[in-house]
Amino acid sequence: GAVVSQHPSRVICKSGTSVKIECRSLDFQATTMFWYRQFPKQSLMLMATSNEGSKATYEQGVEKDKFLINHASLTLSTLTVTSAHPEDSSFYICSAPTVQGAWGYTFGSGTRLTVV
Amino acid sequence: GQQLNQSPQSMFIQEGEDVSMNCTSSSIFNTWLWYKQDPGEGPVLLIALYKAGELTSNGRLTAQFGITRKDSFLNISASIPSDVGIYFCAGGPYNQGGKLIFGQGTELSVKP
Numbered sequence: 568g569a570v571v572s573q574h575p576s577r578v579i580c581k582s583g584t585s586v587k588i589e590c591r592s593l594d595f596q597a598t599t600m601f602w603y604r605q606f607p608k609q610s611l612m613l614m615a616t617s618n619e620g621s622k623a624t625y626e627q628g629v630e631k632d633k634f635l636i637n638h639a640s641l642t643l644s645t646l647t648v649t650s651a652h653p654e655d656s657s658f659y660i661c662s663a664p665t666v667q668g669a670w671g672y673t674f675g676s677g678t679r680l681t682v683v
Numbered sequence: 684g685q686q687l688n689q690s691p692q693s694m695f696i697q698e699g700e701d702v703s704m705n706c707t708s709s710s711i712f713n714t715w716l717w718y719k720q721d722p723g724e725g726p727v728l729l730i731a732l733y734k735a736g737e738l739t740s741n742g743r744l745t746a747q748f749g750i751t752r753k754d755s756f757l758n759i760s761a762s763i764p765s766d767v768g769i770y771f772c773a774g775g776p777y778n779q780g781g782k783l784i785f786g787q788g789t790e791l792s793v794k795p
Contacts, residue, residue: 599781612785616782647782674727
């Protein structure tokens with residue numbers, strides 16, 4: 568079946584540094600990628616939607632200069648957390664629709680970011 | 684903004700028991716999805732519902748899309764230890780470009 572490969576699975580970085588998270592669609596083309604953030608014991612909250620070849624759309628309250636999203640190709644979308652702070656520590660998950668126009672989204676395995 | 688209320692927040696049951704959880708929305712959705720998430724992993728789709736009133740099964744799991752389009756339930760029959768995890772409902776609002784809104788999750792614990 569369709570797989571979204573997300574890397575890294577875990578990352579620990581120092582406060583003030585930047586971290587890049589990659590999501591690749593395997594065996595299918597992802598024209599759209601959704602990026603979620605999940606704090607411990609909480610639900611998934613949509614941060615932004617990336618579309619191949621165009622600017623990402625950010626949800627209200629999400630700083631686009633802090634969370635840089637690039638969707639450079641039909642199989643790769645990246646999220647860069649810039650100047651990370653401890654409050655950015657969270658579980659970040661990407662998701663892509665595996666069939667255009669349908670609701671069979673496939674999720675990546677998530678990235679646990681810890682900022683120290 | 685749109686919200687989903689998922690209940691219960693947690694359940695502690697004995698192996699073999701049936702489980703029921705549900706989600707309600709303040710607004711209409713055009714699809715309902717149920718996911719299971721294991722610790723440290725991304726959600727995995729269990730059941731997708733596309734029509735009001737639709738009742739769909741996937742093995743021991745059964746889910747329904749409420750007639751009002753504002754609610755959905757998930758039942759698990761004859762629970763087993765590997766059913767442990769967090770279950771999320773997710774709704775797809777109309778005209779929102781494919782976005783999903785997630786419920787708060789139901790944490791299921793199964794005692795052998």
